[in-house]
């Protein structure tokens with residue numbers, strides 16, 4: 001592999017951000033391109049009035065020692081707070097101002113182009129040329145890099161590669177096509193008083209309609225009491241995906257009513273087409289690396305689809321891919 005001078009990363013979720021941070025420590029010029037207005041991807045925060053809601057991921061697990069060290073450094077900087085221990089007794093952490101706290105700080109230290117959707121990829125003798133369509137009908141932009149790392153959910157990566165007529169090895173592509181994700185419907189509701197959820201304000205549910213109810217005030221990210229996030233079960237998300245938003249919200253609030261002790265004042269919904277991966281790249285191949293790499297194309301892919309349905313798994317995937325690009329095995 002020739003020396004890498006520059007890399008384009010698509011996606012400013014945790015995988016893209018931690019990959020970028022690692023590459024930059026080795027003086028590789030990194031351009032990170034993100035279609036949304038902010039950093040964090042599925043680690044998303046929404047504000048309604050004075051209330052802050054974690055709209056996607058609710059907490060970070062720390063099962064892996066390397067990731068736990070990272071989280072401890074964020075803890076020392078006041079960027080994360082301990083919430084409560086999970087079934088393996090490892091602490092679950094939340095962003096001190098919502099789950100985007102760490103992504104925001106990392107993103108601001110990098111060269112990130114926000115609000116630009118990557119629409120076309122080209123690979124040639126001089127590496128990659130990436131074309132983007134910025135929001136608001138602004139002119140298309142192009143970027144160049146020796147390497148390309150894709151971190152969107154895998155079906156979106158494959159779509160982008162296919163639209164750009166970039167051919168992967170047939171067997172590898174068939175393996176990548178097996179990576180699938182569940183859907184999730186989310187409701188963020190402001191109540192007229194404390195939710196009454198038991199401490200620590202988190203209910204992991206095995207319910208027909210609901211998977212999770214979390215209290216953002218009890219969690220410590222929202223000053224106003226009674227700001228709750230409700231996630232649906234995958235089964236409900238499939239059944240209600242195309243129903244009108246009001247109907248989806250109402251059905252989830254009705255299912256949540258027995259668990260909460262105040263009335264809903266305001267509620268908004270969100271649809272997650274790719275929530276967490278059901279089948280990952282390492283499925284049945286435990287010795288596979290937690291990322292995809294094609295050295296003939298100077299192409300890598302990282303994210304939770306390669307390593308598991310958690311923030312830490314996605315972050316580690318990005319970090320390990322970056323290490324391999326820096327010093328190939």
Ligand SMILES: Cc1cc2nc3c(=O)[nH]c(=O)nc-3n(C[C@H](O)[C@H](O)[C@H](O)COP(=O)(O)OP(=O)(O)OC[C@H]3O[C@@H](n4cnc5c(N)ncnc54)[C@H](O)[C@@H]3O)c2cc1C
Pocket residue numbers: 010011012013014015016033034035036040041042043055056057058059060061116117118119151152153156160184186231272274275276302303304305308309310311312314315
């Ligand atoms: C509802 C929900 C609840 C969850 N709860 C938890 C939890 O409690 N704990 C936990 O550990 N994990 C949880 N997860 C999973 C966790 O959020 C993910 O595993 C992790 O955030 C994935 O990070 P990533 O970087 O791989 O992908 P993403 O965060 O999806 O980042 C990919 C980025 O690529 C961008 N992108 C896509 N296409 C393009 C394009 N063409 N051009 C430019 N940019 C593009 C996207 O906008 C996105 O920002 C949850 C997820 C959801 C949706």
